[in-house]
Amino acid sequence: MISFDVFTLFPEIFTPYLQSSILQRAIENRIIQVDLHNIRDWTHDKHHVTDDAPFGGGGGMVMKPEPIFAAIEDTLGTPPLCPVILMTPQGRVFNQRIAEELAQHEHLALLCGHYEGIDERVRQHLVTDEISIGDYVLTGGELPALILIDAISRLRPGTLGDPDGAANDSHSTGLLEYPHYTRPSVFRDWPVPDILMSGHHANIIKWRREQALLRTLRRRPDMLDKADLSDLDKKFLDKLKNDDLI
């Protein structure tokens, strides 16, 4: 079981996605647990204010430190024993390696920023990791937190129905995935490649590997530098390049 504690001003954003089929089943099967905490519940003033104007002037509002510290410390203790991850475009850029690393934990706290930013003392004294989901800026950390939960959850045994699980995913293997086909064998005028209908298992495995290599070379040549390639793989790639089949 991996358990996520999410700290946000908009817990209602999470519910419909977490109630979608795969994650809902993982929650029912106690493979993952997600507890949503509304930071606003830790404000004590009449209007439940969670933000304030920045010292030094300038536009925008800044999330106040007190309700964030109170929410996280009340829930997780002082100091929290699990990683406290701030979702921010300033963090390390999320990828499958980081998903695999985080999936080793039993407990993660995710803090969703909003407004223009978050008081720097939250970063300095509470947060232990900062993650960005890519080089673009969203209105808040809720979608990024859902992306982390989704990518991490599907790596935990039992979340995916398939016993091989995530092992053959694009990015797990270091290559993009080979193309998939299902019935009908001819759709409109478009047949499934003969090799997949041949029943020749060894040839099919070879074809899939070559398709993965070809696809990665065409779309994401940068990934080939880090991929675990056999001598046969390298020979195939050299041949593609020499034959100008890229």
Ligand code: ADE
């Ligand atoms: N909050 C706003 N933009 C973000 C991003 N790209 N990644 C993580 N959190 C964010």
